Amino acid sequence: MADNTVIRNETESVPQREYYIDVARVLSMISVILIHVGAINWYDAPFSMYPWGVLNLFDILARYCVPVFLMISGYLFLDPRRNIPIKKIYTRYLPRLVAAFLFWAFLYALITSGFITQRTLSNGVGIKLVQDTFWGHYHMWYMYIIIAMYILTPALRAIAKDRRALKYFLFISYIISYLIPTIMMIPKIYEIVGRYFNRLEFSFVSGYVFYYVSGYWLATEEFTALQKRIIYILGAIGCLGTVITTTAYVLIMQYPDSTYHEYYTAGLPLYSMAAYLFFRERFKNVNPDSKPMKFVLWLSKLSFGVYLAHDFGLIVFKKIGLTPAICTPFISMPLLTLLDLIITVSVVWTVSRIPVLKKWVI
Secondary structure: OOOOOOOOOOOOOOOOOOHHHHHHHHHHHHHHHHHHHHHHHHOOOOOOOOOHHHHHHHHHHOOOHHHHHHHHHHHHHHOOOOOOOHHHHHHHHHHHHHHHHHHHHHHHHHHHOOHHHHOOOOOOHHHHHHHHHHHOOHHHHHHHHHHHHHHHHHHHHHHHOOHHHHHHHHHHHHHHHHHHHHHOOOOOHHHHHHHHHHHHOOHHHOOOHHHHHHHHHHHHOOOOHHHHHHHHHHHHHHHHHHHHHHHHHHHHHOOOOOHHHOOOOOHHHHHHHHHHHHHHHHOOOOOOOOHHHHHHHHHHHHHHHHHHHOHHHHHHHHHOOOOHHHOOHHHHHHHHHHHHHHHHHHHHHHHHOOHHHHHHHO
């Protein structure tokens, strides 16, 4: 994970640290925990406006988090003025991601494989231990995505140098990756359009590349007041549309289908872009010497480790019955999120005191 300081050529001035990125990291980190706290009961019936609808609302409001993480990385790695040669990607950034993945995945695998409870490698436990280590815990899918983005970075940096190509890429990527696939979720549409669209194989601009590239655009574009307003309005529409669509579908079907609030639906990219722009505009001139910002900067340094380690606390919560269902979600969701954050930050900070682990897994 790169820091916030952009390394520029000797002929260019070195800018001040962009503190809004630290704020975005920390709030996104907390939002990840919030989503996974709610997920403990999100799939449980009965499905009604309350309390399930409240859990769903928390879930969707927090779903800007992973896209914003990708946008931050996209900005820091795609800036043409930043010195990131291919060799550095393969000798510094990718090895660290792989090391962090394997370290935390192995610790989770000790639990999920049954090794801790059975204390044996026989009866398939050893095989599952290896499989779970390389597959990763459920939330570690993000690590595969960011590794893929780093591999694509040298090619994407070429696009970032050309503003017209950049905007064209983002426009086409949104249409192909999010808008059309969302439209194809409408009954009968896939039968008409889908089988032909899928044959085009738009794999390069699909998936999460849009978030990665849009981070650079959002961080470097000079928007007018009207353009900002439009982005915020589209973000609100995207968020509200996702809430309505997901809630209505689950309440009608009485089945916890998460299809309509996944990161590849049309609303969440708009919501996430608005969230990123909000962080940039609202926190670009914060005072780094203030006590709140010093705390944010400290948390920001631990955010990568917190993302990877936070589910250990939630595993314990589920074991002892500490779930959002214990009381109204308006109270239980923030409290459990805060409790898991405190536990995880304490663990990650302790691990960071070991130099070799701080370098490779935090």
